[in-house]
Amino acid sequence: MDADKAICGREPDSQYVELAVEVFAMLADATRVRIILALRDGELPVNRLAELVDKSPASVSQHLAKMRLGRIVTTRQEGTRVYYRLENEHARQLVSDAIFQAEHTLGGTPRHHHPQGAEDK
DSSP states (O other): OGGGSOOOTTSTTOTTHHHHHHHHHHHOSHHHHHHHHHHTTSOEEHHHHHHHHTSOHHHHHHHHHHHHHTTSEEEEEETTEEEEEESSHHHHHHHHHHHHHHHHTTOSSOGGGSTTGGGGO
8 A cells, every 4th residue: 555655755754855965965065056057058168167167177177076976967078078067957946946045035025036037047
């Protein structure tokens, strides 16, 4: 009988809670959040990501290696150049929601609740 029940990952006693905490820990870094924001529209090479997040290519590469192990980003190689992209839409959505939550902490009506802010979603 219980075998017929689908396992829901969103219950308080779910086995996925600890894994979700690991995802949040992976994203609890400003450089990684900036990398995800930079990759939200498509793939980019390390040098371009480094420019966008204002960090050295070596530093960005280290972050990307951890994010790759955490299955947040994936790669595609073209010649000697490696392109990074988000593994799926969930990291992008988590970061967007965190930014929207941060806007709420400032008081007033957050930008994402304004008609022109809706375009930024």
